[in-house]
Amino acid sequence: MPRKLLLPYKSVFSPFGAPRDAGAMNAARTGYRVFSANSTAACTELARRITERLGAELGKSVVYQETNGETRVEIKESVRGQDIFIIQTIPRDVNTAVMELLIMAYALKTSCARNIIGVIPYFPYSKQSKMRKRGSIVCKLLASMLAKAGLTHIITMDLHQKEIQGFFSFPVDNLRASPFLLQYIQEEIPDYRNAVIVAKSPDAAKRAQSYAERLRLGLAVIHGEAQCTEQDMDDGRHSPPMVKNATVHPGLELPLMMAKEKPPITVVGDVGGRIAIIVDDIIDDVESFVAAAEILKERGAYKIFVMATHGLLSAEAPRLIEESSIDEVVVTNTVPHEVQKLQCPKIKTVDISLILSEAIRRIHNGESMAYLFRNITVDD
Numbered sequence: 001m002p003r004k005l006l007l008p009y010k011s012v013f014s015p016f017g018a019p020r021d022a023g024a025m026n027a028a029r030t031g032y033r034v035f036s037a038n039s040t041a042a043c044t045e046l047a048r049r050i051t052e053r054l055g056a057e058l059g060k061s062v063v064y065q066e067t068n069g070e071t072r073v074e075i076k077e078s079v080r081g082q083d084i085f086i087i088q089t090i091p092r093d094v095n096t097a098v099m100e101l102l103i104m105a106y107a108l109k110t111s112c113a114r115n116i117i118g119v120i121p122y123f124p125y126s127k128q129s130k131m132r133k134r135g136s137i138v139c140k141l142l143a144s145m146l147a148k149a150g151l152t153h154i155i156t157m158d159l160h161q162k163e164i165q166g167f168f169s170f171p172v173d174n175l176r177a178s179p180f181l182l183q184y185i186q187e188e189i190p191d192y193r194n195a196v197i198v199a200k201s202p203d204a205a206k207r208a209q210s211y212a213e214r215l216r217l218g219l220a221v222i223h224g225e226a227q228c229t230e231q232d233m234d235d236g237r238h239s240p241p242m243v244k245n246a247t248v249h250p251g252l253e254l255p256l257m258m259a260k261e262k263p264p265i266t267v268v269g270d271v272g273g274r275i276a277i278i279v280d281d282i283i284d285d286v287e288s289f290v291a292a293a294e295i296l297k298e299r300g301a302y303k304i305f306v307m308a309t310h311g312l313l314s315a316e317a318p319r320l321i322e323e324s325s326i327d328e329v330v331v332t333n334t335v336p337h338e339v340q341k342l343q344c345p346k347i348k349t350v351d352i353s354l355i356l357s358e359a360i361r362r363i364h365n366g367e368s369m370a371y372l373f374r375n376i377t378v379d380d
Contacts, residue, residue, distance in 0.1 A: 032083040032364045035059035037073075037104045040091060042336045046121070047087040049333075049353035054361060059084075063100055071096065073103045080112040083364050086151075087119040087356075091336055092314070094124045098142065102149045109150030117153040117363060118146065119356060121334035122310045126160035127282075129167075143167035155359050157334055157352065158281045158309040162378060173359060173369055177309040177332050178380040180350045182214055184330055185277065188348075189305070195275035196220050196301075200292040204280055206379040211279050211307075220269025220276070222292055224262050265295060272300030283308040283331060286317045290324040297325045305330065311337045311347070318344035 034056055036047035044058075051058050060076035086108070088101045101118065108116050128138040146154070147169050154168065157175045165172040185192050196218040199208035205221050212219040276296045283289060283306060293304045304326050311331025313321075321329055322344045329344075331337065332352045341347045355372060362369055 032056075032085065032360075033059040033077070033079060034085045034087065034360070035061050035075075035104065035108075037063060037086050037088040037100045038091070038097070039063040039065060039071075039100060042338055043089045043091050043097075045336065046089050046333055046353060046356075049351065050087060050119075050357045050360065053353060053357035061104070063104065065096070071099045071103055073100065073107050075104075075107055075111055078111075079108055081114050083115045083117065084108050084113045085117045085119055085360050085364075089334065089336055090120070090122050090124050098124060102145060105146070105149040105151050113150075115152045116150050117155065117360075118151045119155045119360065121157045121332075121352070121356065122312075123154075123156045123159055123164070126164060129161050129164050137167075139164055140167045143169075153363065155356065155363070157332075157356075160281060173363075173372075175355055175359060175372060176376050176380045177334070177350075177352055178211070178214075178376070180332065180352055180355075181279075181307050181309070181330065182211065184348075184350050185215065185305075185307070189275065189277075192275065192277075193217075194273075195277050196269060196271050198222065198269075198271070198276045198278045198292070198296065200278050200280065200288060207281065208279050210377060210379045211277075218269060218274075220267055220271050222265065222267055222295060224265040267295060267299050271296055274301055275303045275305065276301035277305045277307060279307045281308060282310045282312060283329065284312040284314050284317070286313070286320050286324075289326065290320055293325040303327050307331075310334050311340070311349075313337050313340045313347070318347070321346055 034047065034051050034054065036044045036058060038044050038047070047058060062074040062076065064072055066072055086101060086104055088097060090097045101120070105116050105118065125138045125142050128135075129140070131137055143164075152170050154170070154172045155175065156172065158177055159165065159174050162174065165174060185195075189195065192215070195215075197208045197212040197215070197220070199205040199219075199221045202221060202223060208221070209219055278289060278292060289306050293306075296304055306326055306329045308329075308331050311329070312335055313331075318340045326346060328346050328348060330348045330350060332350045334352065337347065337349070341349070359369065359372060361367075362372070
């Protein structure tokens with residue numbers, strides 16, 4: 001009888017009989033892809049910069065709005081067993097961007113992607129992270145929706161409140177833009193040694209103090225702002241309706257609290273003959289920044305800069321900045337703002353794609369993220 005040929009147990013064959021490299025199979029299972037969840041060209045610029053730094057190609061997908069307003073996502077390549085990074089910058093149409101991210105994450109989940117990591121430099125609804133009267137904590141709702149859609153990890157930058165990380169049931173890497181903004185101050189403001197870091201409200205004092213200590217500069221705080229702050233409404237203590245002739249148990253009479261009255265606007269710190277650098281995390285409606293610049297100008301500051309991570313610059317922000325005493329507004333490219341820059345030459349951009357691409361590389365390779373947080377404190 002003819003002897004049977006015994007094949008080694010470890011040999012790997014394809015269904016068609018041709019041998020297939022086991023190493024190639026493992027590489028396919030452990031590869032990664034970077035997709036952009038945006039449907040507008042202006043929003044894909046950051047994704048393009050990140051993929052160029054990674055030496056990778058942007059994943060093939062189609063994201064568009066149908067005539068009835070519904071969002072449709074089509075993944076044009078296999079993602080089975082791979083780490084997928086979805087880059088989503090938030091344009092003015094926030095709700096559309098959120099739906100694009102949710103639908104793309106769910107499409108990748110149902111396509112058997114191994115891990116789905118959202119790269120969301122500006123996390124939307126982050127200002128709605130506290131209870132206001134009979135409102136809701138929308139940021140918590142969005143965190144639950146992202147987990148349900150299939151995300152397993154998030155990379156973001158300068159969350160409005162650090163405690164937002166606790167809303168998620170999966171890891172959150174909250175990167176910081178402060179090293180890039182500090183580098184801009186040192187390289188682009190020739191006489192920055194004659195500057196003072198300014199907090200436009202006591203709420204921003206910790207961030208301003210961190211900047212001042214790193215640059216070895218003085219600190220000033222503006223106190224007594226005219227506008228209403230978040231703390232006036234976020235704890236809901238005024239939410240019960242006023243009821244006339246309500247019966248109150250004699251033993252439950254609460255002491256009458258005095259109404260808040262803001263003091264006159266004062267600047268704690270010397271800004272006379274100095275460069276004033278106002279720092280914050282978000283610059284959206286610029287009225288408070290413009291008002292702060294006017295006060296600093298009256299106190300003798302001869303140049304005024306505004307530094308912020310997220311430049312939303314909504315509504316009439318470019319025109320107001322152009323007509324104000326502000327000399328320059330410096331923001332990062334976490335949010336697309338090319339149209340605003342055309343309207344106002346005072347707006348400058350700092351690129352943060354370097355740290356985002358390095359975070360993607362480290363997460364995919366299972367490396368520590370500690371290098372990206374060197375000398376970073378919770379106040380940054």
